[in-house]
Amino acid sequence: MPFFAVPFIHRGLRPLFRVALCSQLLWPALAFADTPYDQMVRDARAGNYTPALTVLRQVPANQATTSQISDHLQIAGWAGLDAEVVQVYETQGRNRVLPVQALTATARAYRNLKRWDSATELYNKALALEPQNPDLQLGLAMTQADAGKPEEAVIRTKALVAAKPDDPSRRLALAYALTRAGKNYDALFEYDQAFIRAGSKPDVAREYVYALQRVRLPEPALRLARQRPGLIDPVQLRRLEGDVAAEQVRMAEFATRSEKERFDIADRALKTYDQLLATWTPDPQAKDDVTRWRIDRLGALKARARTAQVISEYQNLIGEGVNIPTYAMRWVAAAHLDQRQPEIAADQYRQVLAAPDRDPADYVEDTTALYYALQESGHEDEARTVAENLAKSQNPRVELKGLPFGNPNDSWMDAQQLAAQAETTGSDLKSGEQRLQTLVDQAPGNTGLRVAQADLYRDRAWPRRSESELKEVEALTPRDIGLEVAQGHTAMDLQEWRQMDELADDAMARFPDNRQVQRLDRLRDVHDMAELRVQTYGGKANGGGGNAGAVAGSRDFGIETLLYSPPIDEDWRVFTGVGYAIGDFQEGTGTDRWERLGVDRRTRDMTLEAEVSNHDFGYGAKQGARVAITRDINDNWQYGGSFAYLSANTPLRALNSDVTSNGGSGFIRWRANESREWKLSVSPSHFSDGNNRVEALLTGREGVYSTPKVQVDLGLEVGASHNSESEDVPYFNPKSDFSVLPTVNVNHVLYHRYETTWSQQFQAGAGTYSQRDYSTGGIGLLGYGQRYSWNDVFEVGGLFSVINRPYDGNRETDLRLLVDLTYRF
Template sequence: MPRTVGPFVQRGLRPLFRVALCSQLCWPMLAFADTAYDQMVLDARAGHYTPALTALRQVPAAQASTAQISDHLQIASWAGLDAEVVAVYEAQGRNRALPVQALTATARAYRNLKRWDSAAELYRQALVIDPQNPDLQLGLALTQADAGQPDEAVTRAKAMVAAKPADPMRRLALGYALTRANDPHEALFEYDQAFSRAGSSPEVAREYIYALQRARLPEPALRLARLQPGLIERGVQRRLEGDVAAERVRLADMASRSEQERFVIADRALADYDKLLATWTPVAEAHDDVLRWRIDRMGALNARARRAEVIAEYQKLIAEGVSIPTYALRWVASSYLEQREPEIAVDLYRRVLSAPDADPAERFEDSTALYYALLESEKSEEARALAEEMAKAQRPRIELKGLPIGNPNDEWMDAQQLAAQAGTYGADLPSAEARLETLVNQGPGNTGMRLAQADLYQARDWPRRSENLLKEVEATIPRNRDLEIAQARAAMDLQEWRQMDALTDDVVARYPENAHVKRLQRQREVHDMAELRIEAYTGKSYGGGNGDAGAVTGSRDFGIETLLYSPPIDEDWRLFGGAGYATGDFEEGTGHHRWQRLGVERRTRDMTLEAEVSNHSYGSGDKQGARVAVARDIDDHWQYGGSLDYLSANTPLRALNSGVRANGGSGFVRWRANESREWRLAVSPSHFSDGNNRLETLLTGHEGIYSAPRLQVELGLEVGASRNSGSNEVPYFNPKADFSVMPTVSANHVLYRRYETTWSQQFQVGAGTYSQRDYNTAAMGLLSYGQRFIWNDVLEAGAALSWLNRPYDGDRESDVRLLVDLTYRF
């Protein structure tokens, strides 16, 4: 924030200096022996200049003596008539042998008129006459300081101080020269020395206050000013009060001694500004200061996490035509980013970086903020390019004189981390993993780098690996906010609900205003909600041996199931219940199936368990069923599980329509390398009530082949085989044995994404073969297109239209199917 320059610098010599430089003006006997003239001189010394000046002005220039000219110069100087002093000197005194007093008065007049060279020349002339005169040395030093020769002024003033260290005037002169040399802290030392020797002098105290202000120490300056009311001008004290509040704004952004004190300084600054604005807004002369306070107050609001108020004040100032300085634009941009308006933040950060008065020391921090604003604006390619540019611009070490290898550059490490993390957000997780691993090896004690690595492990679906790394970091920074947020998210992935609650409660209590904490709290709230799932399908088959009646699904088939989960009970448990209906037209008639389900789910670390009972209505009467299923994780890569079904829900509707039911089960093992590679093998035996035993095996897998922020493409493979012991002369599709291979290419394209809202489309194409015992091997083809919408963490809905062409018992059949699903949490 800009600082107010003390009037001492703006206006030249203060009165104390003027008195000191006049100390040699001890008037000699005047040339006139006229008693009346003597009295006029005495009156002039007492402050009544007009009579003497009137008399001297009436003396013809040609008749004026050296003494009269000297008197005229000195009395006019006393009267503050600098222009008259210079005019008299240049017209009458330039070629006279004037005394030191007259030369000094003229030099002072030249100096006040900012004619530095002429003033310095006269001071030097006077020093030839009286080389040991300290007041002449003082005047020359001050003139050199004003004339843009601060080094010479400092050298001269230091010599004067060395000769007489206890003289406060010499200390003040050296302080003035150092101020002109742009060394306010060294200057403050000299002013402090003068104050310690002559602090009772109002002029010395006043200059000390100005020196404190220039050294950016407004609080002690204001405290001293308040001890002596009236010592400084009202406007200067007003600006000092604003400087104190501005200093607190800067301090509010720094790390505090404890979490409880994070907002104490910001609250004090806001209280200062509220008082200042209430007092001075109605005063016209304070208009510029009031505008500055309003601008600086936005910094206190930003530090206090009152982002909406920052934006509101910014918009008011813009509407009033106020130009917002660069330092304040940072606060506004930060507030817009926190308020989830990243596009505006991007524009503001770019203005900050391109501003003529941009601070080079702030460039890295501003560029980092722009990077995150670009990410949240869904401009991940631009963000990644910026991160790479920052990484290249920084040097690993800072070269320092006397250190041959320099010091490590923290900004280089931060830039490398940013570039590595850009790969995570840019859907290039393998590259990000390799870069982060290299950086962690280079700086194993860098906790920020290890937290970034843990976040990457979570993005790659390795929650246990992330958890282990976070435990190592915990030994160094046990209650770090970012650490606990990452641990809470890992706990959520691992179904460690109590641990998630403890960590979330802790960071919410300590940092309720933080955006990442708010996000974590929202995820916990969604987890604690009830959940509604709805799935529906409809389709139509063409061709086949039964005309328009599909061999498996029938024709004009339709089905829907609704399932409702309760909120978590005692963290691990959820009750669920639901109902469903399915129908289809087959050659032997229309089939109907109605069912109701009631069950319980338990989710704990490494295991998910479900048990349910069900009621089924098909054919005649009601039948009861049951199911139990378990899935257990071995580690981040392996999972196994299985289920047992009494009156299996997988029984074909065509079999149920003919009164045939089935019991069965399933077992599976899954291997998941990372987010883009997975394989799953499932084996499902079942026993039909007509005596048929079926064994099905299915191998599925996918491999990512292309990944970008908005597009992911993967290869898939589905290999299936089945065997039935019964005759194929049954009223449902029952091949003795079959084998199918279906490679696919799938693509997911994000159409729109903003924070928790995503709209995407999915494409899939597949071509394979199907082999059935007693029939020839034939081709299969698949086309599918769908869209999916996710909103605010609580709503997810999707629809997909597919076309499948394949043979059944040697007859080719096409099936067009629409699938719709919806999940809603409340």
């Protein structure tokens, strides 16, 4: 929290109590009662102390009477000459029988000189003479408070207030004792009572201002000070103005109905700081205050989401040798995290958490921030450890006096939620799901938990389940920004583009500087972009018994470029593309050039695509067409189909002999979650040479190991085909065949930072291939690839593979390179 300057609690009290404690002063008879001396005494009472003191100082110590010593002690006390009072008492009055007024003046002098024991001794001596004297009781109570015995002072002054509750001086004394006891809010009540009864007195009003300041109510304190010019000195006034700005900084960090409200508060604080700095920076005596304002101003800048300026001003302060306090380092660390400098933020959060003056109330928040800094800097294991340790450090309930079972601890729930989410970001989604579900069962009304659970469902490829969960949360807190952002992402996964736009627009209007909101808006912008896709491949086949490249050719190459328009009316896109393929066969070199023009429509539960095409493979231009549809039944089941006239799946070797095909395909897919799925597809086709082919393919994937950097999947491909015409056709056309190929696929993340990812892939497989009229042979597969994505708009990847397998009983080794690129603009 911003530092609040606290005035010296003695300031303003001494003049008041000097008057109060001397109000009953009685003058004894003087040794020389001549008229000039009487006048000097009267002048001393009026504030002209010098004449009387001059005369009294000239009286020899061995000739001074008790009355003269008493006069000397009292007048010197009025003059504020505490050292002289003590010196006269110790050299001349200690062994005299002095009146109560002289003892009181001496006790007060000892107290002002912080000689508490001597002051206490004299107050008790005076009270022995006048035990009911309230002024003596007040003086002793204040001495006890100053001497480190505030509880005794509180007991004494409470008794005085109870005896005369309307006496403002007694209220002030009790407030003073309570302040010394650290009970500032109780003290404020007494100062308030004194102000009600004697608020017109400057000393009372001044102490009330300071009391308000001590309990962090600088705004009413400043208002009262401004209503009465001269009530406090300019130094204290400027510090009050700084405290008001610091209070606004603290308020700007509280949750409000909109980001704009927080920004308005922060803007007021920044305006105040700018005025103070412009006024007082040139004054060397205000250097300490100016430095404190510059530090506290960091909080206003951070609340205003001007985090780059926070870092810049922090660096300026460090360059000037300023020691940044812990409460401000929290703002600096948050600024570095916001500016995507997580390594610096992590070091600074560690510094904050290790600081001896850290605020325990901020421990969970700061540890959570450290977790995110570590997570974003690539230290996932350390981040997870931090989250687990935080969860262990918090108790489920807060013990309160009078409540045998305490109250639920919100910090415990926050820490448990963080630990559960740490498991999901560590790729242990199943454990994270179970842990979150347990927490939701305990606190079904916790919006943050329910939103986190919905986000987990989306990560597990269950967007409809996520949507249902968020709808239930919406009934509890319909305007929660976390809820709205999660709904936006879910709408995107469900291809609910209009809903996504409404959510993104509303979130941006309410919280334009929220990073989560900005992320949602960025993904919406990417969706609205045009898209370029490029795919290319090349291969070389060896072996094959003189018929190398029985399927794709001994050397082959192909490339296709597709360009999609930005969305039209949200759901529609127009696309166009061109492609080229070439391959070397026994019959000669085959080529195919094609152009495509089509449209796709993406709506909830359905993706539809239709196109027309033109092909030129050496026998004149020929037109083709294709339609395809994909439908989602729910989060687990999906089916689809397609039909093509002059199918793009026709082998190039067949086209080289002017054999075309028409065909279709149907599939059904079951997906349990993000790491397990199976798909079965059946693809019949009819060739222009009369051949009818039916192909079936079953593919499956099972995740077996996952960390933030490494994912391992087991795969399986089971394929079969049948052709009605297997002889006298110019392309590979087995009567029937069957293959089984288990694979191991490894994805290793080499670098990940926000929207930039670089990874490498390894692939290995070994299986069998059986072809009718030929013996069964083995299949071996090895592959290596890399993939790079940047800023949501660019992705490129390549895969080089080697596969060895038989065709028509002849073993062939095929080297292939596949490259794909996607760019949105």
